Amino acid sequence: MLDLEALVDSWIIFLVRNDKGGVIADQTQISFNEFLKFGQEGEEIVASYLMSECGVSILPLYQFDPNSMPIILTKNKKLIAPDLTCFNCGNVFFVEVKRKRKWVRYEGELETGFDYKHLKNYLEVEEETGLKVFVVFNHENERPTGLFYTELLNYDRIWDGKNKYGEKKYKSLCFYNYQKLKQLNQLTYQKKAYASSLSEV
Secondary structure (H helix, E strand, C coil): CCCHHHHHHHCCCCCCCECCCCCHHHCCCCCHHHHHHHHHHHHHHHHHHHHHHCCCEEEEHHHCCCCCCCEEECCCCEEECCCEEEEECCEEEEEEEEEECCCEEECCEEEEEEEHHHHHHHHHHHHHHCCCEEEEEEECCCCCCEEEEEEHHHCCEEECCECCCCCECCCCEEEEEHHHCEEHHHHHHHHHHHHHHHCCC
8 A cells, every 4th residue: 555645755746825824924915816816826837737747636626716715524514625635546635735935933943834723624624534634835035945845743833823912913823844844846856766666556
């Protein structure tokens, strides 16, 4: 049986999606329509790449109403669906990526992150479906730039959104340390080797 994490490590599986407000330092004043366009264009580019270069079949949720949040229905609840459902060699998994322009600096370390509420939602998706959800950060403009991925639970800290006076000023966020992220483009050269091994599974 093929290990799902090994598959993700070898095949570049990612999604570009803007997380407005995901990190305080990442805030820009853009309209809602620009926000949607920003995320959707990224999703289309990556979906095309996954199909043409990695042999991954996908169910892209951007094909549906962009003004509605896609959901997964379970017996007792509704969950926000990750952006891409991916299929490869009998494996099914989800990919959720956040597009970022800047890093967060905390106690001398570089961090990136997103809404803690979304983290809890995606963990529930894993629990309810039994399928893995991977998160990828696409960092642009400020170095280090590139595509960095990790598993959901590899976060380093949760910020409760309170300032030093204990006043709630922002939504809760989860942060991931840059040093613990894996860079996707470093794995590109492994793709052919893994493609060969997949045919033997």
